[in-house]
Amino acid sequence: MTDSDTRRPATLAAQSLESIDPASGGVVPAIQPSTTFVRDRDYEPLVDGRIYARDQAPTPEHAEGLLARLEGGKDAMLFASGMAAATAVVQALRPGDHIVAQDVMYWTLRAWMISFCADWGIGLDLVDGTKDGAFEAAIKPGQTKLVWVETPANPTWDIIDIAAVAKVTHAAGAKLVVDSTVVTPVLSQPLALGADIVFHSATKYLNGHSDVLAGALVTAEDDPFWARIKDNRLNIGGVLGTFEAWLLLRGMRTLYLRVERCCSNAMAIACHFDGHPAIDAVLYPGLESHPRHAVARHQMPGGFGGMLSLRVKGGREAALRCVANLRCFQRATSLGGVESLVEHRASVEGPDSPIPDDMLRLSVGIEDIDDLIADLESALA
Numbered sequence: 489m490t491d492s493d494t495r496r497p498a499t500l501a502a503q504s505l506e507s508i509d510p511a512s513g514g515v516v517p518a519i520q521p522s523t524t525f526v527r528d529r530d531y532e533p534l535v536d537g538r539i540y541a542r543d544q545a546p547t548p549e550h551a552e553g554l555l556a557r558l559e560g561g562k563d564a565m566l567f568a569s570g571m572a573a574a575t576a577v578v579q580a581l582r583p584g585d586h587i588v589a590q591d592v593m594y595w596t597l598r599a600w601m602i603s604f605c606a607d608w609g610i611g612l613d614l615v616d617g618t619k620d621g622a623f624e625a626a627i628k629p630g631q632t633k634l635v636w637v638e639t640p641a642n643p644t645w646d647i648i649d650i651a652a653v654a655k656v657t658h659a660a661g662a663k664l665v666v667d668s669t670v671v672t673p674v675l676s677q678p679l680a681l682g683a684d685i686v687f688h689s690a691t692k693y694l695n696g697h698s699d700v701l702a703g704a705l706v707t708a709e710d711d712p713f714w715a716r717i718k719d720n721r722l723n724i725g726g727v728l729g730t731f732e733a734w735l736l737l738r739g740m741r742t743l744y745l746r747v748e749r750c751c752s753n754a755m756a757i758a759c760h761f762d763g764h765p766a767i768d769a770v771l772y773p774g775l776e777s778h779p780r781h782a783v784a785r786h787q788m789p790g791g792f793g794g795m796l797s798l799r800v801k802g803g804r805e806a807a808l809r810c811v812a813n814l815r816c817f818q819r820a821t822s823l824g825g826v827e828s829l830v831e832h833r834a835s836v837e838g839p840d841s842p843i844p845d846d847m848l849r850l851s852v853g854i855e856d857i858d859d860l861i862a863d864l865e866s867a868l869a
Contacts, residue, residue: 497557497558497673497674497744498744500554500557500558501554501558501740501741501742501743501744502741502742502744503741504517504550504554504737504740504741505550505553505554505557516738517547517550517734517737517738518547519547519730519731519734520545520546520547520730521547521730521731522541523540523541523545524539524540524541525538525539525540525541525544527539541727541730542722542725542727543721543722543727545727545730545733547730547733547734547737548566548727548728548730548733550733550737551566551728551733551734551736551737551740552564552565552566552704554737554740555673555688555694555704555706555740556706558673558740558743559673559677559678559679559686559706560673560677560679560680561679561686561706561707561708562707562708562709562710563706563707563710563714564704564705564706564707565704565705565717565718565721566690566702566703566704566727566728566733566736567702567703567704567705567721567726567727567728568701568702568703568726568727568728568729568732569689569691569701569702569703569726570594570597570669570687570688570689570690570691570692570701570702570703571596571597571600571703572703572721572726573687573688573689573703573704573705573726574597574600574667574687574703575600575604575726576705576717576720576721576724576726577634577665577685577687577705577717578601578604578605578610578634579604579720579724580713580716580717580720581610581633581634582610582633583608583609583610584609584610584611584631585610585611585631585632585633585634586610586611586612586613586628586631586632586633586634587601587605587610587611587612587613587632587633587634587635587636588612588613588615588623588626588627588632588634588635588636588662589601589612589613589614589615589635589636589637590614590615590616590617590636590637590638590641590646590648591614591615591616591617591842592617592638592641592642592644592646592842593636593638593641593642593667594638594642594667594669594689595642595833595836595837595841598614601636602614611628611631613626617637617639617641617646617648618646618779618780623635623637623653623656623657624656627656627657627660627662628660629659629660629661630660630661632657632660632662633662633663634662634663634665635653635657635662635663635664635665636665636667637650637653637664637665637666637667637683638666638667638669639666639667639668639671639787640670640671640773640784640793640795642670642795642849643771643795643797643831643833643843643847643849644771644797644843645771645772645773645778645793645795645796645797646780647773647778647780647781647783647784647787649780649783649787650664650666650678650681650682650683650787651681651682651787653682654681654682654683655682657682658682663684663685663713664682664683664684664685665683665684665685665686665687666678666683666685666686666687667687667688667689668686668687668688669687669688669689669692669693669824670692670693670793670794670795670823670824671788671793672688672693672694672743672747673743674743674744674747674748674790674791675747675751675788675789675790675791675792675793676787676788676789676790679706679708681787683708684707684708684709684713685705685706685707685708685714686705686706687703687704687705688703688704688705688706689702689703690702690703690704690736691703691822691824692822692823692824692825693743693746693747693750693794693823693824694736694739694740694743694824695735695736695739695740695824696739696742696743696746696824696825696826697735697739697825697826698822698825698826698827699735700732700735700736700739701732702728702732702733702736703728705717746826746854747790747791747794748791749854750793750794750824750852750853750854751774751790751791751792751793751794752791752857753794753828753852753853753854753855753857753860754772754774754792754793754794754795754796754850754852755772755774755791755792756857756861757796757850757852757857757860757861757864758770758772758774758775758796759775760861761798761864762775762777764868765801766800766801766802766806766868766869767798767799767800767801767868768799768800768801768846769798769799770796770797770798770799771796771797771798771799771847772792772796772797773788773792773793774791774792774793794823794824794851794852794853795823795849795850795851795852796850796852797833797847797848797849797850798847798848798850798864799844799846799847799848800846800847800848800868801846802846803845803846804834804845804846806846807832807845807846807847807848808832808835810848810864810867810868811830811832811848811867812867813866813867814830814863814864814867815863815866815867816828816855816859816860816862816863817829817830817850817860817863817864817867818830819831821836822851823849823851824851825851825853826853826854827853827855828850828851828852828853828855828860829850829851829853830848830849830850830851831848831849831851832845832847832848832849833847833848833849834847
């Protein structure tokens with residue numbers, strides 16, 4: 489494959505860039521599990537400068553190359569988990585630096601940021617990303633080095649205008665990281681909208697089969713900040729194993745088909761239960777009633793995602809009763825797999841959670857939509 493390759497993203501994903509194994513002719517990408525690589529008689533690396541798998545391993549590099557192409561980035565790195573990827577970015581900052589992030593985002597990362605920044609002398613401001621000008625007001629020129637955006641925001645599915653935030657971020661000389669886990673490169677291209685780095689919990693849609701823990705970063709530029717993140721991965725050791733990278737690569741081969749079906753099913757559920765007598769609100773950016781539907785339509789031209797939340801009439805008790813009665817939706821944490829999941833997020837996050845206790849988060853899978861709707865209807869009855 490060359491830079492002149494004109495194949496479209498769905499084709500690149502299905503074919504894993506170039507999946508034919510030159511040694512055997514197999515159509516499935518080969519897996520190379522070796523952790524170390526030989527040198528020649530002059531003690532130089534024999535192949536592609538490879539010495540050790542922690543920083544150079546063929547199978548992870550194959551998956552990284554595919555993801556970089558799908559996101560339109562210069563380079564990509566895989567990590568042992570989404571948290572390993574996210575923390576590598578924050579740990580590339582220095583004491584005295586400042587971060588701006590939104591107050592509604594992945595709960596575990598938010599909690600870790602608060603603790604880590606306090607311990608390491610990094611400033612952190614959490615803002616209401618739904619308010620116009622919130623990011624600009626919190627940015628401190630000369631001190632803010634990183635702005636972290638998650639859109640749609642888990643689990644309320646608020647939409648952040650990436651291009652608008654990128655403009656004020658770059659004006660202050662900071663980097664913009666966009667958590668695009670829910671969106672995937674199928675639905676949006678944050679780098680094209682001005683983001684500097686795209687983050688994925690690759691455990692979710694990129695893998696898509698609920699059987700791999702992985703994280704990923706894709707950069708617009710191979711610059712000194714990216715080099716510091718790369719050093720963090722190498723020295724701390726949060727790399728993705730070869731077998732996990734191979735499974736991730738396998739998952740990405742069906743990414744476009746899976747995401748298309750998840751989006752279709754989620755939209756059908758959102759439309760069906762919008763205005764339902766047992767539901768107070770449906771939170772889904774694909775609905776025209778969503779306060780930032782127009783922004784979502786612009787920056788997510790591929791679709792509105794497979795995630796939505798329902799606010800159940802009757803509060804916590806009614807929401808948990810609905811969860812207990814579901815049969816097709818599995819009661820489990822995580823998202824982005826082929827199976828549909830339901831989560832009472834307030835219970836997971838605990839007493840300090842800002843999430844309403846009447847809210848159910850749905851990760852909509854690829855099952856028959858009539859079965860999913862009937863399951864929800866029965867559980868709400």
